[in-house]
Amino acid sequence: MVFLVHRHGDRSSEKVQLFLSDNPEELARMSEPYGFGQLTDSGKARSYALGQYLRHRYNDLLSPSYIPSEIFVRSTESDRTQMTARIALTGAYSSEVLWSEDMELVPVELDVIPAKVDPNLSFMNCPKLTSYFLGFQAKNKNEEKQDYEDVLAVLFEEIGLNLPKCPLLMYAMADCFASQESVGMPFTALQQKLGPSVRQGARQAVNYMFGNPEYIPLQTGVLLNEFFDTADQIVSGANTPRVRVLSGHDFNVYSFLAATRAVPKQGVPEYCAVYSLELRRCRDSGEYVVVPVYANSPTEGEAYLEIEDCGTICEYERFRRLTSQYVITEDQLREKCKTEETVSIDTLQSLFT
Incomplete structure (x- = not known):
């Protein structure tokens, strides 16, 4: 089973960022054809390459054609994350080498949670x-x-x-x-x-x-809990998708890296950076282990990370013990956060102004 989180593809500037440019008028002019905060041409091409990376690495878990029961894909409510997911899945199931605007997208099922209650957007809600x-x-x-x-x-x-x-x-x-x-x-x-x-x-x-341990549970504890729920189903022999994907943002990738104690630290995830937790079963012992894999770009190749105090191949139950402090349920998150009812992608504008 693979449980992965990736960042969206290259995007145009958000309006809130324009003031940080020494030529905001030109940046606005060049961003407008795409829409502010939307995937650019290079972002679509990189998203397609992300899908090819998924096909290359997890070909044994995916059929040649899209089957919803094999892969579960969730996205934040952002247009760019949803489009990245759709193009990536097209790349995973297409024989074409390069992305083209004329390409028909694979009609995938996306699970999208409203931003106001999305546990993967808790830094805003x-x-x-x-x-x-x-x-x-x-x-x-x-x-x-x-x-x-x-x-x-x-x-x-x-x-x-x-x-x-x-x-x-x-x-x-x-x-x-x-x-x-x-x-x-x-x-x-x-x-x-x-x-x-x-x-x-x-x-x-x-x-x-x-990466602050005190706040990691609020940022990604629900996602980590979802990993363990899914992994436990796999271990018990339940019929559940073997590939689970979250199409999100740089903070989703980084906070999940932090919650799983992956080292060395990777810095700001690039566009379409992807972090995978692979649950594997050892042939000889039958023991389940967790292997952390990171690619800062789908075209640069992957790297095997280590779980701090456990190594590159970490026994499943030991991994659970090492990360248990960060696990949280959705009900616990709502109680701790008192989730806001009205939020938007620009909620944190005040952080940067």
């Missing part, structure tokens, strides 16, 4: 978690962060952005840079100069935001 992010910014924005101060000083001098000294802004800025590249807008000399520092800041920021 869980006030306790949102307060943590806001509180972290308030706590850290005046601390000495020399690596970021130099970048922020240049931004203030060059484009008039007077931003708090907070590494979380590097996360947002790195995302802005990536979306700019996705729409084909060349980097300015200033962006080329700041790029390495911004990427390094983003690597640290994503860990601050989504």
